Amino acid sequence: MRKIRRTLAAVVLLLPAVLTAGCGPDTPERITLTIATFGEFGYEDLIPGYEFTHPGLTIRQVRTEQGGPYHQDLLDKLQKGQELADIQAVEEGHLADVLAHSAQFADLARIGPPEVKPGRWLEWKYEAGRSKDGKLVGYGTDIGPLAMCYRKDLLEAAGLPTDPGSVKTMFATWDSYFKAGEKYVKRSRGKPWFDSSAQIFNAKVNQLPVGYLDRENHSTLETNTALKDAWNQVTTAVKQGQSAGLTAFADDGNNGLRTGAFATKICPSWMLGVIEQQAGIANAGKWALTDAFPDGGGNWGGSFLTVPASSPHQKEAAALAAWLTAPEQQLHAFRVSGNFPSQVDAFTSPDLLSEMNGYFGGALNGQVFAAQARKVGKPQYKGPGDGKIQETVIAPSLKAVEQGADPAAVWQQVLAGVHRLVP
Template identity: 55%
Template sequence: MRPRRLISVLACAAMSAVTVTACGSGGATNQTADGKTELTVATFNEFGYEDLFKEYEASHPDIKITQRKAGQASPHHQNLFTKLGAGSGLADVEAIEEGYLSQVMSKSSQFNDLKEIGPNVDNRWLKWKTDAATTKDGKLIGYGTDIGPLAMCYRKDLFEKAGLPSDPEAVKSLFATWDSYFAAGDQFIAKSGGVAWFDNAAQIFNAMHNQHEVGYFDKSDKLVVESNPKIRGDWDAVTKAVAKGQSAKLVAWSNEWNTGFKTGAFATKTCPSWMLGVIEAQAGAENAGKWAVTEAFPNGGGNWGGSYLTVPKQSKNAKKAAELAAWLTAPEQQIKAFKAKGTFPSQVKALEDPALLEQTNAYFGGVKAGALFAAQAKKVAAAQYKGPEDGQIQENVFSPALQSVEQGKNTDEAWKTAVQEAQKAAK
């Protein structure tokens, strides 16, 4: 448990005048026994911060950092929203995963504006990364940590068997647009001997959908599932590909999906930078060199993944917390975190660092993966505007609806169900 100084008013009154000053409302309530300011940092999964915390404490002897680390993003954010509702219990610095960012933005009044309390760090990040954490009235509630720029991964051996080009440069034209991607899928399916083109419909649909200017809501937070033709256009394109046999129909993160990498159940994968590690772990050593990644993604760039560091207004040491968050997300520290845990940087200077640009991946044929994904990150045009329930609709409405199509449900009926469920979620 993190140490706290919990002293009653009567106990404070009995103390010396020097001690009492620390008991008032303006005192440093989060202090250790030796008088250091304690800053709590709540994260999940692996941010690569353990050594950075020690480094910061060494250069700031008045600071003690206590980490609260959840194993997965879901329980971390459940805890976050519970404590936001309760009005107490949050850490000084709270990490937010981009999939939950729209919900946090709807509660932005409970977070500090880092432009006001933090150091001057303008223009550090890729613009789209900062824009996503900026409120309509211009408040910045999160410093960007990592990102997940998208490229395309594919099985070279399966491409060759189907008569498609397999060299990373030669396949770029196949992945130039979504039309060319699905057309290549038709060619592949005709000669693949039963191997699917992609893993599942939801993964493709999400990538397509997230490239649009707005998500399931417009910028006035009105649901636009029915009125935005781009959403139905993406649906039609993906479900048409499903009908042609392009989907392996494997639910993401299921045991069957994991096994699919090893058995060669599908030939292509929408591939954020962190997906290389997933593929290597699931496909295994016996498939080393069979998977490749190319510097291309249909219709330009895209992003899947990444987080932010926020400072809730509950923090008793908000300015010092903002200083720590700014330091952790500085270019130098982003490179150190990348070396430690592979978290891909969002800082402009970090994306130009030789340590990143020269990084190679032996499993994927020695490709300069750092340089490849740095180039892909710069192709992202803008941050998509997402309404409060955007993430819930993606995960709990459209993903299940697309799975139902893969399981045989009529496409139009599945669309009607998705629209109805989205309307319920938006209420």
């Protein structure tokens, strides 16, 4: 991740001139808002500036490093009806579970600033934040448009093209991607093409019109033939030696980045920071980025800011959430954390389009991901339990295949495992 520069003077230039109603200098009551986040949202520089122009307001950010424990705590509190922070961040993989508790959240379309319109966001991002009953539960923060990252030196050693324009043919479709991987394994004498079959499978599933669950929250695994086709294609690649069998973000996956244990990696925008941090300075310039992704576009990641109904200061919290998710603030977050904006106006910003990543050979990553974001169509419906299916059923099942288990037998275990979670 890029180092955060705490430059309050620069941040103040972004702040609105008009103070939020109820928080001005003449307000006798001081208000404290708590915002709960996880990982890196890039808000540390922004919050002091907002407080500076809102003298009656104190903001306390409670940050949890890991998203898993954060969301488990959030869901536990929702189920028990316990009080939450005034603003709760929610990652898109856990959003369905939160939307199932929409009655416990304020409708931002009703209490938020009237100038905040749906057109601020990409349509699919805005719609993803709405519950089944039409309530706007979350303001979108970032997104994770998908591109491909690859090791130029490893591809060159295998006699494959290496410049971003030439590699697009290899990454045009999943068929071409796996064919190139088969060729790479043979030419490199058995070196893996990608890091993790679970990562590849999840990307393929997320591109489908219907995923693991339908809109009635019933399992589709026995009727959605595209899921079985994806399983067959990915596990065939595993049997060909294309997977390194690593676990992304775990010690073995991070070590694989440092040692060049695989040649290609699925790259949402935020992954660039992960690669740079884990692969280290010794691999600077070896990685490259191309504006291509098999079978079109896709999205992996991104979050929302919600205002729980338990907040005693819902309007003030909604105003802060609206400001943090405005294009100017999300561009700032992109510069300091790599989180790609979901706001339409940000896509034409010179600051975004001129963003260059030296670690990836001077790639214009702002332009790459702006183009990839526009390829994402209607979001796939993800019902409650979708994240658990991926984490507790699919990932360990694919790991078993990577360790030598029969894909057909493991698929039957997948069906049984999913049915234990959902009807």
